[in-house]
Amino acid sequence: MGVDLGRDVAFDPTLDELALLAESAGDTPVARIVARRKAPDAALFVGSGKADEIKLMVDALGAHTVLFDQAISPAQQRNLERHLGVPVADRTALILEIFAARAQSFEGKLQVELARLQYLATRLVRRWSHLERQSGGIGMRGGPGERQIELDRRMIDDRIKSIKERLKKVERQRSTQRRARARNGVFRVSLVGYTNAGKSTLFNALTKARTYAANQLFATLDTTTRSLYLEEAGTSVSLSDTVGFIRDLPHKLVEAFKATLQEAADADLLLHVVDAASPVLTEQMEEVERVLAEIGAQHIPQILVYNKLDLLEPTQRPRQLQDWLTRIGGEHGGQRLPRVFVSAAQGEGLDELRAMIASLMQAEPVPEYAGLALDEADGPAASGKPATADGDDGDGDALNDQDLTQARTVPQDDPQGRTG
Numbered sequence: 001m002g003v004d005l006g007r008d009v010a011f012d013p014t015l016d017e018l019a020l021l022a023e024s025a026g027d028t029p030v031a032r033i034v035a036r037r038k039a040p041d042a043a044l045f046v047g048s049g050k051a052d053e054i055k056l057m058v059d060a061l062g063a064h065t066v067l068f069d070q071a072i073s074p075a076q077q078r079n080l081e082r083h084l085g086v087p088v089a090d091r092t093a094l095i096l097e098i099f100a101a102r103a104q105s106f107e108g109k110l111q112v113e114l115a116r117l118q119y120l121a122t123r124l125v126r127r128w129s130h131l132e133r134q135s136g137g138i139g140m141r142g143g144p145g146e147r148q149i150e151l152d153r154r155m156i157d158d159r160i161k162s163i164k165e166r167l168k169k170v171e172r173q174r175s176t177q178r179r180a181r182a183r184n185g186v187f188r189v190s191l192v193g194y195t196n197a198g199k200s201t202l203f204n205a206l207t208k209a210r211t212y213a214a215n216q217l218f219a220t221l222d223t224t225t226r227s228l229y230l231e232e233a234g235t236s237v238s239l240s241d242t243v244g245f246i247r248d249l250p251h252k253l254v255e256a257f258k259a260t261l262q263e264a265a266d267a268d269l270l271l272h273v274v275d276a277a278s279p280v281l282t283e284q285m286e287e288v289e290r291v292l293a294e295i296g297a298q299h300i301p302q303i304l305v306y307n308k309l310d311l312l313e314p315t316q317r318p319r320q321l322q323d324w325l326t327r328i329g330g331e332h333g334g335q336r337l338p339r340v341f342v343s344a345a346q347g348e349g350l351d352e353l354r355a356m357i358a359s360l361m362q363a364e365p366v367p368e369y370a371g372l373a374l375d376e377a378d379g380p381a382a383s384g385k386p387a388t389a390d391g392d393d394g395d396g397d398a399l400n401d402q403d404l405t406q407a408r409t410v411p412q413d414d415p416q417g418r419t420g
């Protein structure tokens with residue numbers, strides 16, 4: 001269920017994402033309803049006619065929940081549940097539910113509980129002010145409702161405090177470990193990116209580990225760190241896989257996951273994994289940048305890793321590439337980001353990525369590099385203009401020659417059609 005308030009142009013992708021969230025929570029979406037309104041209705045969020053329509057649909061399809069893409073207030077939720085006769089939840093509640101089901105480590109569980117309590121606490125506050133308004137603000141004082149809420153709030157506050165303290169301890173341990181790695185001179189690389197971009201798949205492909213990767217949102221909640229040997233550099237780096245980002249991630253949730261996200265904030269290099277096949281990749285990349293800024297990681301050097309290349313039609317690749325390279329651009333504090341095109345699932349482009357990490361460890365300033373997709377980009381249908389990061393003529397004049405040799409050690413990267 002989504003309510004189109006008339007300002008969201010990419011509306012279908014957002015409902016797609018809601019459906020994927022529902023599936024990740026173990027539900028099967030049976031219908032989508034879009035309502036068009038200028039503003040949400042105060043009582044029901046949608047109009048009463050629309051609410052009746054939803055009710056009919058719920059009964060006909062035997063739906064057991066109605067999910068809203070936008071945030072609904074506690075009062076709207078109650079009214080809707082009464083009206084529809086089934087539980088009603090919004091996107092944030094759904095994300096919290098997934099997080100709760102997925103958290104495995106002690107730390108992850110603590111973080112999820114903190115996020116849920118904080119969500120609950122804000123709703124209690126709102127419910128309280130709602131009651132207060134109803135009663136003119138004074139009549140309820142000392143009444144049973146208020147006392148109960150006061151009690152609940154105090155319990156929640158105490159619990160929040162105790163979890164925060166325990167999390168602080170975990171954070172201290174983590175930072176000790178991180179400092180130890182830094183002392184040992186280990187170069188720390190972190191995977192970041194939108195949820196479902198393929199971070200864990202890439203992590204597995206690079207380290208040959210078996211981290212849980214699945215077509216689910218937030219398959220990964222805990223941070224895994226492995227050592228990755230880079231032949232090109234003759235040394236190992238530490239590689240961390242971590243929780244994915246999502247649009248409108250509730251601020252409190254980001255805050256709750258600080259300990260986990262700190263792994264990214266302390267990295268020497270970020271691999272920003274992008275689902276190249278996503279119709280909304282620009283929005284997803286912007287969201288990732290926003291979260292990175294929120295955790296203070298926006299200035300860490302980045303490689304843009306365009307993943308799922310195998311899902312793109314070969315004939316689409318050149319145009320899409322040109323598009324990305326010129327438009328999306330990966331402006332990073334005014335600097336262009338190095339980028340590489342891979343298929344983590346099929347193991348394409350990984351050698352280039354490794355070489356790039358190696359050269360970034362050693363070289364300053366960072367080389368620019370436009371990866372393997374250019375093979376296909378040079379097909380007969382293409383303009384014959386391979387896209388480098390600058391959209392220039394493709395002979396890589398943005399790179400200095402040393403970086404070039406280092407970055408291009410791999411045979412399949414020497415495409416038959418590279419017109420330089």
Ligand SMILES: Nc1nc2c(ncn2[C@@H]2O[C@H](COP(=O)(O)OP(=O)(O)OP(=O)(O)O)[C@@H](O)[C@H]2O)c(=O)[nH]1
Nearest residue numbers: 196197198199200201214215218219220244344345
């Ligand atoms: N076709 C294709 N699918 C891929 C590729 N890489 C990952 N996938 C699929 O994309 C889905 C998500 O992959 P994950 O590795 O779990 O993604 P993630 O970024 O770790 O996701 P979260 O942990 O949920 O944030 C899985 O179904 C993968 O099989 C790729 O290169 N090509």
Ligand SMILES: [Mg+2]
Nearest residue numbers: 199200219220
């Ligand atoms: Mg993952």
